[in-house]
Amino acid sequence: MSDEAIIDLLQRAPFSFVGTIEHLGAAAMEVPVDDRTAVVYVDRVLHGPDVLLGLGGQRITLQLAADAYPPDVGETAAFFAQAIAFGESVAVAEVGRLPLEHVEPQMRLAAEAGERALGVFEHRVETLNLCKHAAEADAVVLGRVVKLEMASSKGAPGVSEHDPDWWVATLHVHHVERGEVKPGKVRVLYANSLDVRWRAAPKPKASESGLWLLHRPDGELAKVVPFAILHAEDRQAVQSLDAMREYWS
Amino acid sequence: MGFVRVVNMMPASLSGETNQDSEPNLAVNPERPTDIVATAFTPDPAGGAFAPIYVSTDGGRTWVLRNVIPGGSMTRDITVGFSTTGGVLYAGVILQNSVRMQILRTPTFAATTPMTVLVNRDLEDQPWVVAGSVVINGRSVDRVYVGNRDAQPRPAVGAVAAVDVSLDAATAPAPAGFRETPLGLRRGPFSLPPTRLAIHPDGTVYAAFIHCTRQFGDGNNMDFHVVVRRDDNWGDNVDPFSDLRRPFQKTPGVVADIGFARFNDTMGQERIGADLAIAVDPTDSSTVYVASCIRGGESSTDWRLSVRRSTDRGQEWEFVREIGPTVKNPALAVNAEGRVGLAYQELTGGQWVTRLELTRSAWANPPETKVLHQAPSGTPARAFFPYIGDYIRLIAVGNDFYGVFSGNNTPDLANFPSGVSYQRSADFTNRVLLRTDGVTPVAPSIDPFFFHWSRTKQTETKPGLTKAEADTPPKSIKSETKETVETKPGLTKAEADTPPKSVKAETKELSDTKPGIGKAELDLPPKSAFEHGPKGVPHGVPEAFASLLLKLSQRVEVLEGQVAQGRAFIRPEERPDVGPAHDDPSADE
Numbered sequence: 001m002s003d004e005a006i007i008d009l010l011q012r013a014p015f016s017f018v019g020t021i022e023h024l025g026a027a028a029m030e031v032p033v034d035d036r037t038a039v040v041y042v043d044r045v046l047h048g049p050d051v052l053l054g055l056g057g058q059r060i061t062l063q064l065a066a067d068a069y070p071p072d073v074g075e076t077a078a079f080f081a082q083a084i085a086f087g088e089s090v091a092v093a094e095v096g097r098l099p100l101e102h103v104e105p106q107m108r109l110a111a112e113a114g115e116r117a118l119g120v121f122e123h124r125v126e127t128l129n130l131c132k133h134a135a136e137a138d139a140v141v142l143g144r145v146v147k148l149e150m151a152s153s154k155g156a157p158g159v160s161e162h163d164p165d166w167w168v169a170t171l172h173v174h175h176v177e178r179g180e181v182k183p184g185k186v187r188v189l190y191a192n193s194l195d196v197r198w199r200a201a202p203k204p205k206a207s208e209s210g211l212w213l214l215h216r217p218d219g220e221l222a223k224v225v226p227f228a229i230l231h232a233e234d235r236q237a238v239q240s241l242d243a244m245r246e247y248w249s
Numbered sequence: 250m251g252f253v254r255v256v257n258m259m260p261a262s263l264s265g266e267t268n269q270d271s272e273p274n275l276a277v278n279p280e281r282p283t284d285i286v287a288t289a290f291t292p293d294p295a296g297g298a299f300a301p302i303y304v305s306t307d308g309g310r311t312w313v314l315r316n317v318i319p320g321g322s323m324t325r326d327i328t329v330g331f332s333t334t335g336g337v338l339y340a341g342v343i344l345q346n347s348v349r350m351q352i353l354r355t356p357t358f359a360a361t362t363p364m365t366v367l368v369n370r371d372l373e374d375q376p377w378v379v380a381g382s383v384v385i386n387g388r389s390v391d392r393v394y395v396g397n398r399d400a401q402p403r404p405a406v407g408a409v410a411a412v413d414v415s416l417d418a419a420t421a422p423a424p425a426g427f428r429e430t431p432l433g434l435r436r437g438p439f440s441l442p443p444t445r446l447a448i449h450p451d452g453t454v455y456a457a458f459i460h461c462t463r464q465f466g467d468g469n470n471m472d473f474h475v476v477v478r479r480d481d482n483w484g485d486n487v488d489p490f491s492d493l494r495r496p497f498q499k500t501p502g503v504v505a506d507i508g509f510a511r512f513n514d515t516m517g518q519e520r521i522g523a524d525l526a527i528a529v530d531p532t533d534s535s536t537v538y539v540a541s542c543i544r545g546g547e548s549s550t551d552w553r554l555s556v557r558r559s560t561d562r563g564q565e566w567e568f569v570r571e572i573g574p575t576v577k578n579p580a581l582a583v584n585a586e587g588r589v590g591l592a593y594q595e596l597t598g599g600q601w602v603t604r605l606e607l608t609r610s611a612w613a614n615p616p617e618t619k620v621l622h623q624a625p626s627g628t629p630a631r632a633f634f635p636y637i638g639d640y641i642r643l644i645a646v647g648n649d650f651y652g653v654f655s656g657n658n659t660p661d662l663a664n665f666p667s668g669v670s671y672q673r674s675a676d677f678t679n680r681v682l683l684r685t686d687g688v689t690p691v692a693p694s695i696d697p698f699f700f701h702w703s704r705t706k707q708t709e710t711k712p713g714l715t716k717a718e719a720d721t722p723p724k725s726i727k728s729e730t731k732e733t734v735e736t737k738p739g740l741t742k743a744e745a746d747t748p749p750k751s752v753k754a755e756t757k758e759l760s761d762t763k764p765g766i767g768k769a770e771l772d773l774p775p776k777s778a779f780e781h782g783p784k785g786v787p788h789g790v791p792e793a794f795a796s797l798l799l800k801l802s803q804r805v806e807v808l809e810g811q812v813a814q815g816r817a818f819i820r821p822e823e824r825p826d827v828g829p830a831h832d833d834p835s836a837d838e
Contacts, residue, residue: 014295014296014297015295029313030306030313030359031361032360032361048295049294049295049296050265051262051263051265051266051294052294052295054265054684054685054686055685063361082295082297082298082316083293083294083295083297083316084315084316084361085313085314085315085316085361086260086262086263086294086301086313086314087260087261087262087311087312087313087314088260088261088262088311088672089262090262091361092295159400159407159408159439159441159461159512160374160398160400160408160442161374161442161512161513161520161522161523161634161635161639162325162343162348162374163513193634194631194633194634195633195634195635196272196290196325196633196634196635197325197345197346199632199633
């Protein structure tokens with residue numbers, strides 16, 4: 001099994017674990033049960049968000065994929081899953097499955113290095129996603145924030161709690177990696193609102209340096225500024241540029 | 250006096266989470282009030298493709314997150330509502346990172362299958378779901394109303410309050426009959442985000458919204474009207490929601506209140522700007538309450554909650570309650586006895602305090618007041634707006650009130666004067682949350698809390714109990730239950746163990762002495778008054794049942810007469826042999 005298979009599964013499944021099937025047609029919590037519902041003992045969490053990392057040593061409910069062969073009771077495998085329900089226990093739905101021997105070498109290496117079981121692959125997935133996002137940008141530049149100001153055209157202020165509260169950051173661009181931008185000052189629109197809608201959008205700080213993924217705004221906003229940074233990943237550490245160059249090459 | 254149970258809704262398996270789970274909402278299945286659904290700004294903890302709802306099938310004692318909302322791992326604004334019969338759940342959501350509103354439906358609220366998208370429209374805000382049912386030609390039909398603020402481009406006006414109405418939403422394919430009615434087409438630049446609705450079984454539907462009449466200063470200062478519109482036929486009139494208007498006035502709707510707001514101003518770590526609630530009395534569709542918040546003026550920093558009441562179907566409004574100086578998130582409901590519930594969140598003394606007030610006199614007498622939660626307003630630090638939410642919700646089913654609010658989840662008994670139970674791992678002795686390992690500390694965050702008020706003691710309300718502890722009835726509570734039973738002579742234990750629906754119970758006792766109505770007839774499942782048309786005429790019910798309803802209404806009249814003469818008692822505590830059990834002797838009953 002290639003590394004690409006693991007990466008593909010990591011991109012589709014936010015949670016993975018090595019588990020042993022204990023019961024079929026049963027559940028460890030109140031969820032609909034059919035013959036593809038299984039109670040699984042979690043031998044080890046391979047990857048997942050922080051709140052799920054403590055599931056090792058517990059029994060959870062696994063809804064097996066309809067298009068995969070049903071495992072036998074006692075069978076151990078690496079399961080890649082999406083969450084269905086959280087109660088006293090957890091229920092997940094299988095997205096994919098790998099034989100244990102296909103992830104064991106990586107688990108061993110990670111244990112020796114004191115890292116997460118699939119940490120190397122998780123990092124590659126993160127980089128891959130970042131590079132895909134960067135490829136959609138209209139310009140990729142290195143620069144420093146030299147000015148912050150309220151946007152001159154803010155629309156009708158105060159009419160919605162989700163208003164973006166447009167501001168403009170002036171970047172002093174000293175390196176253009178991609179896009180039709182000249183080094184020097186570039187004005188960039190951003191959402192200064194702390195509303196839930198804009199919580200993850202970059203909010204540049206004075207003198208902040210970094211790698212900026214610039215996107216041309218739509219409609220009326222295009223008349224205000226040439227670029228905008230609205231996606232959570234539009235501001236990156238300078239070091240990310242190496243990964244992008246490698247991806248593009 | 251009633252009893253209230255407060256439950257932290259975060260499931261045990263998510264003991265390690267620290268999200269800002271603000272802006273909660275709630276739906277209670279009127280047919281089976283043990284079935285409850287709630288929402289909040291809670292992401293799928295695993296970061297998957299569906300956002301969760303909170304589901305309880307045991308009356309709110311325990312909760313499970315189920316990932317069934319399509320469109321991403323988290324929603325923005327989200328509200329929910331159950332139909333009166335049939336158990337269909339509806340949701341209105343704004344998708345994450347967008348302005349797209351979806352109206353969703355599922356016939357199986359506890360399933361793990363995604364909800365069905367019925368309506369999909371951009372440039373919307375704050376969908377607010379209210380659902381009911383009516384029987385037509387022997388078939389239960391779901392009436393569903395989704396208030397919203399629609400910013401579709403229109404000439405000479407900005408975003409306007411609106412309502413999407415479906416008169417038969419339960420099974421039809423998308424869009425399931427939903428059609429939009431703009432409500433805010435009136436003088437003034439735009440409507441503010443909340444559009445709230447209240448429906449009555451007789452077909453009366455009230456819609457309230459806040460309409461800006463003047464925007465000035467930096468644009469965040471605004472004068473506004475609290476406008477109420479009404480439809481007397483389920484929103485099915487040719488000109489919907491136009492049955493309420495001043496004489497000689499072309500524009501439909503009546504101004505219930507006038508105020509000033511500084512929109513998106515802050516109060517503690519929270520923002521303010523548009524707070525609104527409306528509720529209709531289920532015993533009388535002419536009586537309707539509206540709550541809103543108002544600032545005294547440009548130089549003020551207050552945000553006062555005021556409640557107004559109309560007893561003539563919205564024509565005239567009288568002021569009945571004010572709470573200040575810094576209050577938000579009013580939530581109103583009226584129960585089957587005509588008792589009004591008002592929940593709200595007040596910033597006072599460096600704390601957010603969530604209270605529930607209950608009154609049967611429209612606050613002419615002091616209300617029964619329960620402090621549900623009080624905790625420092627500076628902890629935890631805000632992750633985003635809204636900090637605790639732009640709204641909470643209160644719902645009445647029968648005589649009971651059900652509600653939800655969000656707040657600081659520190660497991661400190663001093664924060665929960667009415668008691669609380671937690672599912673997530675919590676150490677009340679050391680006032681610290683713990684991960685699922687029961688050892689590792691977890692930082693405090695904002696959690697949703699469910700509450701349930703009823704006239705009978707609920708055994709889970711002992712402060713600081715974990716679920717496991719709560720499942721074991723403590724001796725002291727057992728003895729309190731026993732005392733209550735002993736004061737009601739003639740009840741078997743089984744009857745006493747059944748939460749009394751007081752009016753129904755008393756009616757039954759009386760009816761046993763009256764020939765002509767058999768016990769079997771009285772034991773028929775209570776058909777909701779939603780089966781009646783606007784004039785109270787049964788639609789599509791058999792003549793025999795209509796006859797029974799007539800007999801029952803006659804019995805109620807007799808009962809009311811006996812109550813007036815002191816020969817019968819609506820509430821058990823009024824009985825001389827029981828006596829009141831007030832926490833506060835002066836509180837309103």
